[in-house]
Amino acid sequence: MWAYVVRRLWQMIPTMLGVVLLVFILFNLFGGDPAYVLAGKISNPDQIDNIRRQLGVDQPYYIQLGIFLKQIVTGNFGASWSTNEPVSHILATRLGPSMTVLVPLLIIETIVAVGLALAVAYVRGSLTDRAVMIVCTVGLSISILVYIIVFQYVFAYKLGWFPVQGWGDSFWENLVRYASLPILIGLVVSIAPNLRLYRTFVLDEINQDYVRTARAKGVSENRIMWVHVLRNASIPIITHVMAALPGLLIGAFLLERFFSIPGIGREVILAVERSDFPVIKALTVYVAVATMAVNLLADLMYKAVDPRVQLK
């Protein structure tokens, strides 16, 4: 297994270099001259020259690429162009609030969606099943923006059950007070598509021979569904959940923006609005690394769930 992990890590290197190259081409070649973006308020040519020298953009491209590689390896991306806050500090402090919202959201959403999927797949073809599927299809078609706008208006603004927006200092206050409405909206938006998907995964398993065998030897229906079927259906489900993990990092950026949660997603939007290239560059590269690591983790988890899986 370790040989497998080492080989996979080795294979990541060219992809990683590709990501670095893509980000470099995007921002250093197409991004225009950062000095002019920066010097919005400054018109003094001397100062612009100074900024160019500081950023190293007066150097040839291969040296700029070297600077970029060094930044990635050392984790020192310099300071944000708009707030002068070190980029590494931005990333470190924005991660916590994002996770406070997104980790509970992912856990609750997966448990609820898997539970419901087993239930509606068990009564497949019935009125309940069809009604749930219709609600899911229609629910999916409404823009996430509409959900957020309406929920924020009704539950926070009109009814006052939740704060309209804000963020505190203590973890529990944030989780219980500020994060609950965003989590609720996240659940409403994400359960519908996942339920549809997980239902098909369960349906693929429910007609298999092993289910019939289990029933024939007198295993209870509960045990069949929750142990036999769920374990087999969990392979594609894990793939799907793991694929959603890197999205957590920027994930619910709309929720963060609407509720003024100082997370990674809101930071991305702010950075794009302000043309704050160092922040976007750092985020893109690190999120890509995280994605690859998570993909590897997902493959290792298949092995744990399904002993038939051979790691090649």
Next chain:
Amino acid sequence: MSSAPDVIAARPAARTAPLRREIPHTVSPGLWTLAWRRLRRDRLAMVSLAIVAAFIVLMILSGLGAVAKDWAQEVGVNYAPPSFMGPDAVPEAPSGQPRVDVSDAAAVAAPADDTGVVDPIGDVIAALKGSGPAAGATSSGAASDAPGFVDPLADVMKEIEGARRPPAAAGDAAKSVDPLADVMKDIEAGKGKAAAADTRRATLPFGADKWGRDVIAKTIKGSETSIFVGLAAAFVATLIGTVLGALAGYYGRWVDDALNWFYSIFSSIPYLLLILAVAAVLQHKGTMTIVLILGLTGWTGVFRLIRAEYLKHKSREYVQAADAIGASNARRMFKHIFPNISHVVLVQLSILVVAFIKSEVILSFLGFGVPVDVVSWGSMLNEAQNELLLGKWWQLAAAGGTMAVLVTAFSLFTDALRDALDPKLKGGKGH
């Protein structure tokens, strides 16, 4: 798959006319004919197709200027409420008074704004003052709402107002820069063009927005933008994905390695982050820019599927036969193999249209999408967010509802299309 019997049957029929009557029985229906027949039987699919087709016709008509050409014209009073009872169904103050009040209220509000600090929400209040007396019944509601929205969400409002200026009516560039412009305009309308102001209606079927523009016309214009971006970006992404997938799957070896490397780069960056990164770099805003952003970043799913299809098909007998008669690589790829996998391409295209419409709405909402003088569902939702706090729900309902109808219809049609083109899949999935 179906082309071979077609060809055999068609040739003798063309040469000898009398045989034609007997031949048609030997022509077996092709993939597309069969799929269309299956689709025809599916009532839900036909309804969805009709809705999608209606939207596309609307998009074309609107694009040609046949409908909603004057969407930017201020035909109603500010925030005219929706009413299907015909124009001016809402009870009004005694005749003669309201029109004068509009200009007066705006004129009173304007000096206060001019002398004070530049207040981005001042124009909203001015608009409220303007619409209050005119709309009669809504005046008390508007007045009680006004203090409420200032406290808790004032900073959001400011942030949003600052990030995305109100779209300029009638392409007036200066107006989009000046937050007080519409107050000024009200004054102009009151002083100079009293007659023009008289023609504004107090109610509209779907209501009016902040500037008194008809929400129906705006929604049609917004549909045009959003659907066009969705369709065009899906074409670009499908084209890139298909060509690259065909090259990778057909040639294999180093071409496959190189393109797979390319694919792994794009797929290891989360899609939304990639879009935002490209949006940050491309400072130029335009409808075609957003089409390019979505198209250039969204091809990965198509690539993976098409590559797998070409891998499967390239060693089949019919491709070997094409090789034997001396067909070139390009001819084998696109003339022989492509028709056999075109149904996969079509389904992917259909899936992408829905995905891109959703992405465009989010991007435009955030202000990274279409330019400010173009209206899309996303920019309508952006305005509607503030309006809802004043109790003006109609623009939100119009944009959100229209989008929901189109997306539902398109998704159902895509599902039906996939089932019709690949009946084996349907059986296997146990629907």
